[in-house]
Amino acid sequence: MTNLSTADQILACARGLIIAGGYNGFSYADIADAVGIRKPSIHHHFPTKAELVQKLVAQYRKDAAAGLAHLAREASDPAAQLRSYTGYWAACIKDGSAPFCVCALLATELPLLPDEVAAEVRAHFRALSAWLKSALERGHKDGSLALKDTPRAEAEIFMATVHGAMLSARAYGEPKMFAAITNPLIDRLCKG
Structure with a gap:
């Protein structure tokens, strides 16, 4: 450092x-x-600690937005973007560089967080959900993704599955658990 x-x-x-x-x-x-x-x-x-964590989450959100924009530029189709997104987390969990989403961890403490921190955490989830919804809509429109529900519902399912997979990988101490959970979801979306 x-x-x-x-x-x-x-x-x-x-x-x-x-x-x-x-x-x-x-x-x-x-x-x-x-x-x-x-x-x-x-x-x-x-x-204050609240100001520190609010700044940390704001920076995390900025970095996440830049990462999602990079994925959108690098991966041509929505399915590839979803695979790249989960691939990023799989690599981070495997090498320990980012074994868990900071906002997902903080979300478990929302009732106890200062309002300004909670607002940043909620904003992260809204932004991620919007990005996922957009990718799913585009994939549904171009026929590369088969949705069983609305793009909004599928985005929430995807986001919950990714964060749940992080939790499972952490709970079992097994990084491969993440891909074991997320890959079938992407396969379902890609195969219909």
């Missing part, structure tokens, strides 16, 4: 701590120890 600014080191550390234990699973003392700074330095950049 040494090439990152102090604020970026704090954000990166907080992200890892959230993935490991959720919003309430870390404190500024944990970040100070991990980054090698004093707590007042964290407060200088992020006066």
